[in-house]
Amino acid sequence: MLNDLLDEEIKNIGVTLKTCAFKNDFNALTVDDTIILSNKLKDTAERNSVKAHELGHQYTCPVNLLELEPELQRRFEYLADRWATLKVMPLEKLVSAFRRGIRLRDEFCDFLEISEPFFRRGLDVYSSIYGQRTQYKNYTLSFDPFNIEEL
Structure with missing residues (x-):
């Protein structure tokens, strides 16, 4: 936990x-x-x-x-x-949640055990690091709007 x-x-x-x-x-x-x-x-x-x-x-x-x-x-x-x-909320955990079938923002928050405002700030942080999107392993993560797609 x-x-x-x-x-x-x-x-x-x-x-x-x-x-x-x-x-x-x-x-x-x-x-x-x-x-x-x-x-x-x-x-x-x-x-x-x-x-x-x-x-x-x-x-x-x-x-x-x-x-x-x-x-x-x-x-x-x-x-x-x-x-x-x-x-x-490292990229690896976001992808792990996605692979478990999690798709909605509140489901990600539950999986990560964090609040939704924190999750939104985290997406802003990732946007400032990577821009609009980044690739992690075989996935593309978009931050605004938030989305994960398998390549």
């Missing part, structure tokens, strides 16, 4: 995971070696998505984002999204 894999990685890199109530609309906050999740995250898919993104910050962001100007904040947010996308 993705939840267990993310929790294990968080533990292995020496990061503490906590939950609390935020007064604002933050889903999470990373402070030094602690990831703090909002207690308002409604399900495992949402928590997985937020944890993956915050892990991305652990690997890609050496500074406090709240102290940066907006353009740099956006850049570090993208880097965290990119890391998280490659971690939890």
Whole structure:
């Protein structure tokens, strides 16, 4: 399960995971070696998505984002999204889901154990990496609109 894999990685890199109530609309906050999740995250898919993104910050962001100007904040947010996308929805897993008969966006989200907004951001990340489409093994993956075709 993705939840267990993310929790294990968080533990292995020496990061503490906590939950609390935020007064604002933050889903999470990373402070030094602690990831703090909002207690308002409604399900495992949402928590997985937020944890993956915050892990991305652990690997890609050496500074406090709240102290940066907006353009740099956006850049570090993208880097965290990119890391998280490659971690939890690699092309191989997308193709594996397709080979199992999964075709609809919500089915992909269920298979990957992530939220739909995270899935959409992941497709945007892939578009920025590959452009409109890419080939992986014997498949063509299109990102907008999302589609997988066997060659």
